[in-house]
Amino acid sequence: MRPPPRGENRRMEQRVELRDYLRILHRNWVLLLSLTVLGGAAAFGWSLLQTPKYEATTQLYVSVRSDSSGVTELAQGTNFARQAVVSFVDVVDSAVVLDRVIDELNLNTTPQELAKSIEATSPTNSVVISVSTSNSDPALAAAIANSVGTNFADVVVNQLEKPSGSAPSLVRIETIEPALVPTAPSSPRIPLNVLIGVLGGLVLALGIAALRAVLDTRIHSSHDVESATDKPVLGGITLDPEAKKRPLIVHADPRNPRAESFRSLRTNLQFIDVDGDSRTFVISSAGPGEGKSTTTANLAIALAETGARVALVDGDLRLPRVAEYMGIEGSVGLTDVLIGRVDLADALQQWGNERLFILPSGQTPPNPSELLGSQAMQRTLEAMAGAFDYVLIDSPPLLLVTDAAVVSRFASGVLLVAASGITRKPHLSAAVERLEGIGSRLFGVIVTMLPTRGPDSYAYGSYSYAGATDTRAGAPGKSGEAASRPVENA
Structure with missing residues (x-):
């Protein structure tokens, strides 16, 4: 049987921890607060719309007459009363009793409707019957309860339990606590209803939050990367709303927390164990x-700040961006070198005062994948690996085209970028599996666009870092200006 992919094993082994639940609660705190308050407010409003109900209760004592005062006879009478009470409770709201109540109080209702507002109960092994009735009129509620008690006793004693002949009934029912006019409504119970509404809103919010967490497959933090791959997270880059205005943050604002994120990534990259001396x-x-x-681009600048010789290659021959970001002329570049039109040394352009050299993409070719997978590409990268400490190749997305997978065969390995709130876990897993399928080495994942606040915030966003050794990079070279030759002709 074929074993599951490595990423699948990772998902199977992953355990849900307390911090995962806390992260879900933190991420959905607005929803939780809103629905909780809304639930309480809805319950409060519903309670105000309800007609107040008043409840009145009368208590009746059931006993059995005995001609003897012996203990045995008394015990037998009490046991009989206890057994009879169970049946008597069902008689309280019967039509034979309620018809009398309706006639006595001149009520405009039916026995069936009146029975809905009457409740008779008796504790276990007790001879006491409690009769409760509810009504919007407190005085009427007390009158109905007392009338039900009186007529119930008369029906049982003088009709249901009356022996033949003129002998008196052995059953006696007496009122031991008459119903009083209630001063406060029994319903609606506003505090209880509000509490139920609050709890209901909270439960609903928790359900929605859990459903959102299950259905949301986007990566929000470095922790989410663990469910897609067992490769390490090499660094986290904080979100900058003005990234489009100043893409080269390491050069434009060296003391910015986002710039420090790239320096952290640079440090981690320097400790990557690669095969041989090549760091492509x-x-x-x-x-x-x-x-x-x-x-x-920012990683290349950060590496060059340390004095390393760095080559930045725009390997995205379909939608190149490096020349635009770096502010150089990109009409001559990688494609010209690969087809033999221009020597590598002539195509490289030095950027600023650092030891950073840029190889733009050049003209857009009709066959990008074939060019990137050619022997000319392999020879070009080998020549650059021998002349530079680091060679960084910007490549197209893995799941859209095969360019990155093709060129990765000539490199030391791949660094995979995943954006917080954009990249989906299945897509990241598919990209990892594609690289593993062709035998390319994935060194790790770089998580970008991490928020500086909230449950998925990145540490460097919480303070401003300013190091005494930070120096602003030199200004970029003029457009199209050839670099001093770091390599021989490839």
């Missing part, structure tokens, strides 16, 4: 719009 990395993502190009 393909940077891709599962889908578009996840920040791979800006991540590649």
